[in-house]
Every structure is written in C-alpha cells, then in structure tokens.
Amino acid sequence: MRAIDMHTTTTHPTEALREADRLMVVCNSCRYCEGLCAVFPAMERRRLFNDGDLNYLANLCHSCGACYSDCQFSPPHEFAVNVPKTLAQVRGDSYRAYAWPGALSGLFARNGLAISLIAALSVALFVLGFVAYRDPDVLFGTHAGPGAFYKLMPHNAMAALFGAVFVYAVLALTLSMRAFWRDIAGNTPAGGLAAFFQAAKDAGRLRYLDGGKAGCMNDDAEAPTDRRKHYHHATFYGFLLCFASTSVATLYHYLLGREAPYAWWDLPVVLGTLGGIGLVVGPIGLLAAKFKRAPELLDENRFGMDVAFIVMLLLTSVTGLALLLLRATPAMGIVLAIHLGVVFALFLTLPYGKFVHGLYRFLALVQYARESKAGH
C-alpha cells in the first residue's frame, strides 16, 4: 500500500524492522523532531540502518508519543509515520532476539502473566506443602521474634532457593545484555565512566520521557501529561528500595547475626515499606496509563508481557506489605508462602519479561552518550 517505494540497501528479517527502516529514512529526511529526544539525533548520525542500529534506536525510544503528535506525516497521511508504535514493536522483538538461552525466548509471548502466576502459585504451594508435611501446626501457629519466618522454612533452604534463582536471573540477564551490546556498540570509541554516569543520570530521571520538555503524549495523542513518568519513577525507585531492603537484611543476617523479622523502625523494614508503597502506587498508575493510552500508539502484541511484569511487581509489594501487617497473626504462614512464591516467580521471569527494557534502555543510553562524546 505504500505510496513510497523506497529501497534500503540492508535487508531485515522482520516486518517491524523493515518498517522501522522505512520510517528512519522518512525521519532522516525531515529531522523536525531532532529536539524531542535522543532517538532522532542518534538517527541523524546514520544514513543506513542495520538490525543492530534499529534495535539500538528502538531501545533509546521511551515511547513518549511526542513525535507522533508532532508529525505532519502520521496516519492518515499516506507516509503513515508512526515511530512510537513501530519502535515499540522492534523493541519487543529485540527482547526476544537477545534472550538467553534462546530456547526460552518464547516466554516473551503473550501468556506472560499466566506463566508468572503459575510459577508463583507453584512455589507458594510447594512451600505450604513442605511445611504442612513437616508439621501442620507450624503453618497456622503464631510466631514472633527473630527467626519467626524460619519456623516455616529454614533460612538455609530459603537462601538456597532464592540464591539459585537470583544467580540464574543475573546470569541470563548478563548474557542477554552482552548480546545486545555487541549488536549496538559497533566501533564507537569507548566513552569510559563519563558515558556510564551520563546514562545513569538520563535513566534516573527519565530524561527522554518528556517530549523535549514539552511533555509527553501518554494518555491521549493531544494533551501532554507527565503522569506516566511519575508512576514509572515510583515503580523504579520502589523496586530499588525493596532491593536495598533485601540487601541490608542479608547483611544483617550474615554480618550482624540478626534474624528477620525486624522491628518496624529498623532499616530493612523502613526501606521495604517505602519501596512497597512505591511499588503499589507506581504499577497501579502504569497499568491505568496503559489502558488509557492512545490506541494508535500501543503495540497490542506486547500488552500481555507488559501487564505480566507490572502485575508481578504489584503482587510482590502487596504480599510483602500484607506480610508486614499480618506477621504476628496466624495468617503469617500462608502470606509468607505466597510472598515467597511471588518473589521467586518474579526473579525467574525477570530475564524473559518487561524488566529487560530497563537494562537495554540503559545500555542504549550509554551508547548514545558514547556517540555524543565521539561527536560523530
């Protein structure tokens, strides 16, 4: 249907990549959007786009939608330029393309939420069954004081289970990131730590989610709001606080010999509570934003995977906060089992879900900082 018969000297394996290539040729001959975000200046450094270039640009894109609402060639114009949607498709495909091991890349498919929930339930049931088999009274007993959690499951068993899944997640993510980096980094001169810190700053404040400071078109394609950005901040920093909470607790356990649960004013609980609140507010907001998002900007195919990750984060925080509230009651056993199940499933699915967008986006930002520094 394309009115423009544009050749490209590169061939691409997927329709999304071919469409992205077509759009980058259109955008490169216009360049009106170069002030909006990093994608367009990065594009201007190239005339031809291979798969790695397109995956790089797609992961630089924060899907703010500003370029769509600003574009004089967006649909219904015959040039049909829709950069946020096309790059979202390429980005989704890139998660699958770089996944390790490749055999598991299929997990990115639509049933992400089902897989995550089944994993969570299985582990929860396993823990419950394990406890019930050993001593049913423990499950419904009231436990207090240090080591209360470990009445259900010995600390070493817990550490082994979660340590293993954590190490697996880190390994899989590292190998995936390595494959992505190899594809996008090219022969750009190293930008050193400066590029790394620049990227950390840009990622930390979601610099490119503001449509070049004009605001991004999240809820509809006409009025800019920063809501999605704020919910994302709540989610991201909530996640980091929860991670910090777990890390501090681990240090408490091994260095100070202090066993969980801790008092409400103690550092792991304070960090975990704050993070948990962020992980309730943020994911709910992001879910709402997703359902309100202008349909023309939405890549429906990834909807399931995105939702799965957001729901798992939300369940993690909700079960964690419930555990904090109910830990001195007979319900503790069941709540703990569910919380552990959810956390286990979250870690297990991290390398095969929306979580990777943060890592790839960060690497893309590092590459962008390197290119900007090299000035080519």
Place this chain on the structure above:
Amino acid sequence: MAELSSFDPTQQYDVLVVGGGNAALCAAIAARREGASVLVLEGAPKFYRGGNTRHTRNIRCAHDSATETLTGPYSEEELFEDLLRVTGGKTDEPLAKHMIRESKEVLVWLTEQGVRYQPSLGGTLTLGRTNAFFLGGGRAMLNALYRTAEELGIDVMYDAPVTALEIDNGMFVSATMTHGGASHQVRARTLVAAAGGFESNIEWLKEYWGEAAENFLIRGTPHNRGTVLKMLLNAGVQETGDPTQCHAVAIDARAPKYDGGIITRLDCVVFGVVVNKNAVRFYDEGEDIWPKRYAIWGRLVAQQPDQIAYIIFDASSLKLFMPSLFPPITAPTIRELAGKLELDPTVLEKTIGDFNAGVRPGTFNHADLDDCRTEGVTPPKSHWARKIEAAPFYAYPVRPGITFTYLGVRVNLEARMLMQDGTPAANMFAAGEIMAGNVLTKGYAAGIGMTIGSVSGRMAGRGAAKNARN
C-alpha cells in the same frame, strides 16, 4: 473533533476567523485575549488543520540579543535588509517595518501561547542566529496553539469550508459555511480572513502558467484553494502581489501530488548538473549559494518541456547533502543511467562529456562560492564544478514543487483590508499568506512566512476585537 455542537448558529460572534493555520490561530487567540467571542472555521479535516503551517519548521524574528534558542542578535534593520534583498526592494515599506518591529515581541508571545522552540543544536541548517526552530516542527506549534485556543474557549470547527461571504460595500455581514453536507449561516461583527493562498488550485494556477500547472506538485495540503481570497477580491477588496509569482522549488518528481512537505526537497543541484527531458543543460547550476539556488529551481524546471528535469551527479557527491525520501536512481555508466531515465543516451553522454571537458581545476568548497568553474560550456557552471566521472552515477528526477502563492488582499498598518477605492474596510481584517504579498512580493527568506503570519495574525485579532466592541 469537528462537532457542530461547538458552533451556535444563533450566536453572533464578535470575531469570525476563516482559516486554521498559524495566522488564523494567532488572530483568534489575540482576539479572545482582548475579550472577544471567537469562532474559527477551518476548511480542512482536523488532521490536516493548519494549512502550510503543518510543514514549516522555523520563524524569523528580529531580536536584540542571543537567547536559549538563538545564537546571536538579529536587528530590525538587518531583517529589513534581508527582506529587501529577496524581494528586490519591492515591499510596502511602512508595513514591512511595522511588522518587523512587532516581530520582536512575537517570539515571546508565542511562547506564552504554549509554543516551544528547539535549543540551538547547530544542526543541519545555518539559521541558528536568525531563526527560532519550533520544537517538533510546525505541527507541534499548531497543536500548542489549538490547545491554547480551546482552553480560552474559542470555538473551532473543522471540515467547515466557507463557501460564500456576504459583504456589503466593504462591510462584512455574514459567511456561509458547509459542514457535513449542510450549509449554515454564520454571523459575526468582524471578519479575519486567514485562509491562505491558492497553490492547491490547479485550475487557478493554469490562468498564469498554462497547461504546465498540471505537472506541478503541491507541497502543502490540497485544501489551500484560495476560495476566500477570490471571494474577497470579487467583493471589491484591493489586490496586491504578483499573481504569477509563487514560491516554487525543485522537488523529487516521485513525490505525491499534494502534501509531500519538506522531505521531498533536494538540495543537491550544486553537486552535479541538471538536464531536461532532451538531456541538455539549461541553467548555471553553480550560480548562487543556498538558499537562493534552492528557491530558483522550481521556476526553472517549470519552464522546461513537460516540467521535468534530472539532477545528475556521481559517487563523489553522494553523501554531501541531506538525505531525502526517495533513493537516487543509479547506474554504472552514464549510458545506462540515461536508459533508466528514458533520456537519449547519446545526447546525455555528450552533455556530460562536454561538461567534463569544460571543468577547470579549483578548490571545492560547498559552503561558499568556490573557484571550481567551467570554461567554454553553455550554460556555464560558475561554482562547484567538478567532473562527473566516478561510477556509479546517480540521478534525481525533479518537478516544480509549489509552496505558496503571492497574490493577496491589500491591507493597511492595522491589517485591515483596503477596498479598491483605497478606503479601509469597515470590519474586515486579513492575516497570513492571504495578505503576505503586501510585504513579500517575490523571493523567500526561510521562516519569513511564519513571521508575517504570527505578526499579522496578532494585529488582525486585536484590531478585530477592538472593532467588534465599538
């Protein structure tokens, strides 16, 4: 959306704005801010709202010092001199100077209406000192103005072309508008006509260009048909500007008939030679630097048989210019290239051979008038002449791409229309392209159309609001 509900047929508005581009919106907002009730009638559907503003990128305003978005000062005098240069001195001097003075305020005023500018990036065009670039381009600018208009309570209707104007001896009485197949009478105390030129009206263009106009490509929307301009001229408003003048550049011949916008432009004339369908050269490709060389080629191609020409260059020049939408046509030899272009291969080979033989050695510098030129070739290539010899060879087919027309209505220093006898109209104002010909009689300086639009829009809007309340 373009609902009829945003229009009350029984209401007499203070100000009726006909048109939906930069000038129209500036007029509507300025009038509303003066307290007037305002209705905007945009003939195009919502997506295509804004006429040529959709495709603009920057605005040229006088300013006394560098800003976040402009690299240096640009005085009123300098802007006026630039205007004199492009128009060959033919401009309404008092009006031009008045508008240039007003332009100093307009950058800030637009910011207050929500328009954003891009930080000076250095980027692709050497206009960072004189021109402010809209963040996201012209459509982003329009979106901001429409949002502000809606917040201010201005009624806007899309798909609502004005089909008749009732004008009684220089006094606007009412307009007839069609929407959804029905006609509606619109009453207002004052009229601001900001409905653009007639560049999309091929029939009208043919009156001046003959059948050649059939082969013109229109860079903007198909809605710029000049209907309102014609109605005003028929109602006794004084005419200004040369009807045969239009801003025409050479654009890729493969561009769509309408609305190809910026991305079909080609800025590579200087790197090669240009031949017509007879495979012969017809003008000095190295006559002048950008943007003049850019602005003259549309008219040059329009004068060639079948209004088609081909820019031919070789591998050494391929990456020296901005990428464009369509790939160049390429072949390993000139002969094969001629075949692909359906030109006579023998003649093309001779044209290129003669040109190459005439090239004198020099130091190539595409940023300035260099000393690379030809001798003994007709027409000569005065600058940037290099032999076309490195395979593969490339060609872009080009046609005239019409951006806007210059014919308009005459206005005074308040943007009020003047009648044929020279008296000011009772309640009719004009803004934007429909009156740009008062100031810009020919030629073009990047961004000046937007300046005229914003400034005249603001003047007309304020004037109309004041007029309506008297």
